[in-house]
Amino acid sequence: MSTFTATGKAPRAGGSGGPGGAGRRNRPGRGSLRRLPLNLAALFTLAVAAFPVYWMVITAFKPTTAIQADTPSFLPLHPTFAHFRTAMHADGFGTFWRNSLTVTLGAVLMSLVVALLAAFAVGRMRWRGRRAFILLVFTAQMAPWEALLIPMYVIARDTDMLDKLSMLTLVYFMTTLPFTIVTLRGFLAAIPVELEEAAQVDGCTRPQAFRRVTFPLLAPGLLSTSLFGFITAWNEFAFANTLIIKNQDARTLPVWLSSFSNVFGTDWGATMAASSLFMLPVLLVFLVLQNRVTTGMTAGAVKG
Numbered sequence: 001m002s003t004f005t006a007t008g009k010a011p012r013a014g015g016s017g018g019p020g021g022a023g024r025r026n027r028p029g030r031g032s033l034r035r036l037p038l039n040l041a042a043l044f045t046l047a048v049a050a051f052p053v054y055w056m057v058i059t060a061f062k063p064t065t066a067i068q069a070d071t072p073s074f075l076p077l078h079p080t081f082a083h084f085r086t087a088m089h090a091d092g093f094g095t096f097w098r099n100s101l102t103v104t105l106g107a108v109l110m111s112l113v114v115a116l117l118a119a120f121a122v123g124r125m126r127w128r129g130r131r132a133f134i135l136l137v138f139t140a141q142m143a144p145w146e147a148l149l150i151p152m153y154v155i156a157r158d159t160d161m162l163d164k165l166s167m168l169t170l171v172y173f174m175t176t177l178p179f180t181i182v183t184l185r186g187f188l189a190a191i192p193v194e195l196e197e198a199a200q201v202d203g204c205t206r207p208q209a210f211r212r213v214t215f216p217l218l219a220p221g222l223l224s225t226s227l228f229g230f231i232t233a234w235n236e237f238a239f240a241n242t243l244i245i246k247n248q249d250a251r252t253l254p255v256w257l258s259s260f261s262n263v264f265g266t267d268w269g270a271t272m273a274a275s276s277l278f279m280l281p282v283l284l285v286f287l288v289l290q291n292r293v294t295t296g297m298t299a300g301a302v303k304g
Contacts, residue, residue: 053279060084060273067268083269087277090270092249092256100252101281103165104233107172108226114173115180115225116218120210122181123188124196134185141178149242156243163247171239176229183228187221188214223289231282253278 059067060083061076087093121127122134152171153162161167191214199209237254244250257274 056272057276060269060276062269064269083267083273084277086267086270087274090274092251093274095249096251096253096256099165099250100234100254103169103172103252104230106169107176107233108229110169110173111176111180111229112222112226115177115184116222118181119184119188123185124193137178137181141182145175146238149238152239153242161243163244163250165250168240168243168250168252171243172233172236175236175239176232179232180225180229183225184218184221187218191217227285227289230285234282 058074058076061079061081062073063078063080063082066073066076066078118137122130156162156164156167195213195217196206196209199213200206204212235254236252237258240252240255241258244252244255253274257271257278
């Protein structure tokens with residue numbers, strides 16, 4: 001049986017029918033037009049940021065004649081893998097790849113362990129000097145690390161640590177540690193302390209409550225900070241070029257890429273191919289961790 005209004009007309013489906021009804025408020029297209037300038041600006045920024053990477057990758061697949069042509073081509077019309085074979089068979093490529101992976105993973109693991117303990121002490125405990133410690137960490141994060149090149153070189157020289165991967169690992173550990181502490185402190189502060197207190201009421205000790213309750217919720221923070229630390233240490237050039245001088249077998253990939261040339265000059269095809277291979281580990285790590293990084297830390301942890 002139909003329902004009629006006082007005027008004898010049936011109401012409109014899906015809206016109030018009045019001049020201020022939902023049909024007029026939900027008029028399509030108005031929100032899209034308002035967001036159009038922001039969307040265009042975002043697309044322009046993305047294009048500017050992604051174009052150098054795109055140019056590097058397509059150059060790696062171009063033949064040498066196409067790379068040296070007067071008219072640039074934005075697509076590899078005749079793709080080749082010759083440059084990748086040249087880069088992978090170059091002297092020391094495997095050694096430098098292993099060196100970069102060793103110092104990067106070592107620095108990231110050490111910074112995660114130390115930063116996790118420091119973030120817990122700062123975020124969950126109250127002790128004298130805590131604010132000064134936090135201020136010191138923020139100051140270390142803001143300091144330009146390039147200003148420490150000469151002091152680091154003098155320390156490495158006086159301690160006989162030049163040309164050693166262990167010194168480079170310690171330097172990368174120190175450069176990534178302040179950011180890791182600050183970031184993990186923020187993630188830890190977002191986890192309700194009531195979860196640990198509830199676990200302690202159920203019989204857990206404080207370390208057990210942290211290990212069983214807080215640490216699993218902190219996993220996205222650990223993954224995101226480890227990703228940043230990996231990118232920072234993997235791409236670092238200045239310290240590696242300053243602290244590794246005589247022992248060429250201890251160089252890392254960024255230093256090796258800067259000197260990638262042949263008797264006729266710089267081999268741009270092989271250089272771009274080596275740079276593309278150099279980018280792969282960071283890309284793979286990001287693709288593996290992206291789902292966990294964007295996961296809500298405490299989603300569903302507290303009900304009601």
